[in-house]
Amino acid sequence: MTGEDVVEFMMAGATCVSVGSANLVDPTASTRIISEVEDFMKKHKIDDVNSIINSVQMN
Secondary structure, eight states, X not given: OOHHHHHHHHHTTOSOOOOHHHHHHOTTHHHHXXXXXXXXXXXXXXXXXXXXXXXXXXX
16 A cells, blocks of 8 residues: 555565555555655665665564
């Protein structure tokens, strides 16, 4: 539903995140989520979205 959700899934290893259901609730969800992910990347000085994938290591 949010860019934060997408980032969390990616940190856990996802390379693709579906947002189709979010569009049923909010028709602008896809563009909003992209913007939120971009904002997260700017805030944390991340240049490559691929560096988010698998960035959390579980022990």
